[in-house]
Amino acid sequence: xxxxxxxxxxxxxxxxxxxxxxxxxxxxxxxxxxxxxxxxxxxxxxxxxxxxxxxxxxxxxxxxxxxxxxxxxxxxxxxxxxxxxxxxxxxxxxxxxxxxxxxxxxxxxxxxxxxxxxxxxxxxxxxxxxxxxxxxxxxxxxxxxxxxxxxxxxxxxxxxxxxxxxxxxxxxxxxxxxxxxxxxxxxxxxxxxxxxxxxxxxxxxxxxxxxxxxxxxxxxxxxxxxxxxxxxxxxxxxxxxxxxxxxxxxxxxxxxxxxxxxxxxxxxxxxxxxxxxxxxxxxxxxxxxxxxxxxxxxxxxxxxxxxxxxxxxxxxxxxxxxxxxxxxxxxxxxxxxxxxxxxx
Amino acid sequence: xxxxxxxxxxxxxxxxxxxxxxxxxxxxxxxxxxxxxxxxxxxxxxxxxxxxxxxxxxxxxxxxxxxxxxxxxxxxxxxxxxxxxxxxxxxxxxxxxxxxxxxxxxxxxxxxxxxxxxxxxxxxxxxxxxxxxxxxxxxxxxxxxxxxxxxxxxxxxxxxxxxxxxxxxxxxxxxxxxxxxxxxxxxxxxxxxxxxxxxxxxxxxxxxxxxxxxxxxxxxxxxxxxxxxxxxxxxxxxxxxxxxxxxxxxxxxxxxxxxxxxxxxxxxxxxxxxxxxxxxxxxxxxxxxxxxxxxxxxxxxxxxxxxxxxxxxxxxxxxxxxxxxxxxxxxxxxxxxxxxxxxxxxxxxxxxxxxxxxxxxxxxxxxxxxxxxxxxxxxxxxxxxxxxxxxxxxxxxxx
Numbered sequence: 043x044x045x046x047x048x049x050x051x052x053x054x055x056x057x058x059x060x061x062x063x064x065x066x067x068x069x070x071x072x073x074x075x076x077x078x079x080x081x082x083x084x085x086x087x088x089x090x091x092x093x094x095x096x097x098x099x100x101x102x103x104x105x106x107x108x109x110x111x112x113x114x115x116x117x118x119x120x121x122x123x124x125x126x127x128x129x130x131x132x133x134x135x136x137x138x139x140x141x142x143x144x145x146x147x148x149x150x151x152x153x154x155x156x157x158x159x160x161x162x163x164x165x166x167x168x169x170x171x172x173x174x175x176x177x178x179x180x181x182x183x184x185x186x187x188x189x190x191x192x193x194x195x196x197x198x199x200x201x202x203x204x205x206x207x208x209x210x211x212x213x214x215x216x217x218x219x220x221x222x223x224x225x226x227x228x229x230x231x232x233x234x235x236x237x238x239x240x241x242x243x244x245x246x247x248x249x250x251x252x253x254x255x256x257x258x259x260x261x262x263x264x265x266x267x268x269x270x271x272x273x274x275x276x277x278x279x280x281x282x283x284x285x286x287x288x289x290x291x292x293x294x295x296x297x298x299x300x301x302x303x304x305x306x307x308x309x310x311x312x313x314x315x316x317x318x319x320x321x322x323x324x325x326x327x328x329x330x331x332x333x334x335x336x337x338x339x340x341x342x343x344x345x346x347x348x349x350x351x352x353x354x355x356x357x358x359x360x361x362x363x364x365x366x367x368x369x370x371x372x373x374x375x376x377x378x379x380x381x382x383x384x385x386x
Numbered sequence: 387x388x389x390x391x392x393x394x395x396x397x398x399x400x401x402x403x404x405x406x407x408x409x410x411x412x413x414x415x416x417x418x419x420x421x422x423x424x425x426x427x428x429x430x431x432x433x434x435x436x437x438x439x440x441x442x443x444x445x446x447x448x449x450x451x452x453x454x455x456x457x458x459x460x461x462x463x464x465x466x467x468x469x470x471x472x473x474x475x476x477x478x479x480x481x482x483x484x485x486x487x488x489x490x491x492x493x494x495x496x497x498x499x500x501x502x503x504x505x506x507x508x509x510x511x512x513x514x515x516x517x518x519x520x521x522x523x524x525x526x527x528x529x530x531x532x533x534x535x536x537x538x539x540x541x542x543x544x545x546x547x548x549x550x551x552x553x554x555x556x557x558x559x560x561x562x563x564x565x566x567x568x569x570x571x572x573x574x575x576x577x578x579x580x581x582x583x584x585x586x587x588x589x590x591x592x593x594x595x596x597x598x599x600x601x602x603x604x605x606x607x608x609x610x611x612x613x614x615x616x617x618x619x620x621x622x623x624x625x626x627x628x629x630x631x632x633x634x635x636x637x638x639x640x641x642x643x644x645x646x647x648x649x650x651x652x653x654x655x656x657x658x659x660x661x662x663x664x665x666x667x668x669x670x671x672x673x674x675x676x677x678x679x680x681x682x683x684x685x686x687x688x689x690x691x692x693x694x695x696x697x698x699x700x701x702x703x704x705x706x707x708x709x710x711x712x713x714x715x716x717x718x719x720x721x722x723x724x725x726x727x728x729x730x731x732x733x734x735x736x737x738x739x740x741x742x743x744x745x746x747x748x749x750x751x752x753x754x755x756x757x758x759x760x761x762x763x764x765x766x767x768x769x770x771x772x773x774x775x776x777x778x779x780x781x782x783x784x785x
Binding site: 131132135136139155156159160161188189190191192193198200203204206207208210211217218219220221222223224227230231234235236238277278279 | 441443444445446447458459460461462470471535542543545546547561562640641642643645652653730731732733735739742743745746747748749751
């Protein structure tokens with residue numbers, strides 16, 4: 043509730059900032075601004091298990107939160123120098139545009155119009171998702187094709203809102219849409235039976251199911267309604283900053299490919315004879331300097347959060363409450379979609 | 387009136403005229419006004435320029451072209467037809483109408499409840515007046531957002547649609563809403579409704595005249611034998627002439643939802659309840675203070691003339707109290723309209739909710755916010771214009 047008010051005022055403040063700020067407020071290299079501030083301001087989801095949610099000590103956990111830490115480790119030399127800013131789906135882009143955050147790592151789907159007209163650039167995808175629908179088992183529904191006339195709980199301002207409308211429209215089916223600003227109200231309305239269906243990205247459905255009183259009462263239907271590549275986002279116009287975020291994510295994926303882990307990274311930096319590992323960890327060439335960073339940047343990233351596979355297993359994989367398979371989010375060598383360009 | 391330039395002694399020379407222009411109260415006042423307006427315009431121009439520069443530099447699209455693009459999101463609670471293939475402009479219209487509708491009903495119910503509670507607050511019965519005090523204080527001293535979430539949570543405790551309660555045949559009570567049978571609406575029904583409205587409007591002056599005459603003659607006023615036919619006559623005649631279809635559209639339980647019939651969604655109901663109840667508490671206080679501000683001598687004079695307590699209230703006290711009640715009432719109506727934007731917390735598609743979705747899909751936050759600010763401003767100005775007109779009327783009539 044408080045965050046609803048904060049979200050609304052944040053949105054207005056962001057716009058006011060854009061109106062009032064004279065030249066120069068948003069220009070200039072982001073890296074310098076972050077160094078001057080001493081912390082990376084990173085926009086994350088207010089509460090999404092597995093992606094960004096605070097533990098009982100208030101420490102932000104999850105895949106998205108760790109991407110923030112990885113970038114902070116690369117840019118500031120310390121993965122804990124992150125100021126997490128919880129943002130609702132509705133205010134996230136304004137917060138990035140107005141400079142309230144420097145990196146948006148918030149389960150954001152990369153789309154044409156967001157990239158082209160919103161003044162933003164996307165780093166590589168960190169999670170390949172797809173929109174799904176979840177229903178109570180008691181409904182006895184086997185396929186999303188049986189949902190004509192159902193009431194569906196939706197979060198506003200998301201791609202899911204348009205996807206579900208398009209999906210029903212092309213099949214000549216109708217539904218009742220019930221839209222909630224806050225994820226808690228949205229989930230609660232579904233668990234109370236106000237809606238028959240909950241829809242969002244499949245990963246998020248899994249994290250919603252994880253917080254149900256009895257997760258076994260709900261089933262995620264087989265249909266995947268859309269492609270949802272979730273990627274970190276930065277402001278348009280600062281290429282250096284985009285490169286830093288892009289190659290931090292690529293580095294996480296390449297590290298898994300090369301078998302560099304949180305444990306063995308320091309040892310590999312000292313001993314490995316593999317030329318690409320040497321380049322990545324800064325023992326032969328200094329790739330970091332070309333990004334405006336020091337030569338140990340990627341070594342620090344990996345000793346802070348591990349490689350992509352480690353991040354996935356820790357936050358989303360089997361044994362976590364989300365219990366997700368790697369699926370498409372595995373290396374291209376294993377038939378997945380993760381493919382980092384070479385470090386050379 | 388201070389002397390102005392023309393009243394000053396003048397030499398008639400050019401210098402004298404110039405001095406008169408600079409030192410004259412009137413011209414100097416105009417000069418300052420012009421400077422002030424110029425500064426405001428300059429500031430506005432500067433802000434606008436800044437905003438468009440910043441937006442252009444960040445490669446963010448601007449302008450209102452997006453209003454004609456297809457919205458492609460679904461709005462279920464609506465007063466006018468709307469499909470996802472319709473434009474963002476149309477979606478916005480749906481949102482505006484929803485805001486106006488819920489605010490209007492909230493003010494209407496809030497006023498009815500508020501007047502009753504306000505009068506009962508002054509009841510000589512201590513139980514009744516204390517009860518009303520508790521009502522007012524409970525509703526005035528809790529945040530409206532909390533009240534809305536409370537009413538909504540309460541409505542969601544109803545059984546789901548498939549297990550809906552059926553207190554009467556054709557009536558479904560569930561957390562998907564209240565479903566009731568309704569008439570198959572047609573033009574004939576509309577005419578009967580209008581005839582009823584005309585009858586009610588005609589009955590007011592009629593009743594007034596009968597009462598005046600009765601009071602003048604010293605008889606107790608008894609207006610209903612004339613008023614009843616005046617109210618019911620026109621709709622009955624219209625119904626006989628037009629023969630409207632009286633069969634009912636009954637709601638039917640389908641696989642997921644109830645189809646057909648009339649429906650109140652829990653989101654709308656919770657919002658209406660929250661707004662109406664909280665405004666009724668404010669109105670009750672305005673009514674109470676208005677009544678108490680009428681001097682005690684008026685009550686005593688009416689009693690001396692032999693008027694009953696209820697008649698004293700209606701004929702002597704309330705008309706005078708209205709003058710005091712109307713201005714605070716205006717501000718309560720204005721804040722109720724603006725408070726309806728809390729709808730977004732409980733999923734009712736009002737103006738702000740639709741604007742927010744639009745803003746996020748198009749990324750054009752400034753345009754969307756400018757539009758909804760302009761609409762709220764317009765609604766507020768219309769409300770206060772109407773209330774000021776009413777205030778002037780009441781003030782004049784009671785002298």
